[in-house]
Amino acid sequence: MSFRYTHSFPISGPNKLPRFKQWAEQNMPGVAVSLPPQVPVKSTALTVRLKSIEDRNTLIGKLEGVSF
Template sequence: MSFKYSFTFPITGPNKLPRFKQWAAEHVPEVPMSLPPQVPIKSEAMTIRLKSAEDRQKISDKIQKAKL
């Protein structure tokens, strides 16, 4: 199964990938995802790849409350 779905969300500041990985491990460890190799520091958003629309909905519901 490949990562057919994407989810883009706002995130600012340095160390976006480590911060998101930590958040994902704590809040949605059951959701398989593919992360970008790097995210520029000036970028204000990040896109991840997911396997299903249900996974995208889980992330969307939980990330709205997060302060990344």
């Protein structure tokens, strides 16, 4: 099964990938995500790839009100 669905959300500052990975492990256990190998420090968004539309909807719901 491939990661067919994406979601982009605002995130700024350094260490975006480790911060998101830690948050995802704590808030969405069991949801597989695919992240880019690296994200530039100046980037203000992160795009996450997910396996199903249900996982994408779960991510969107969990990200409401979260600030990275």
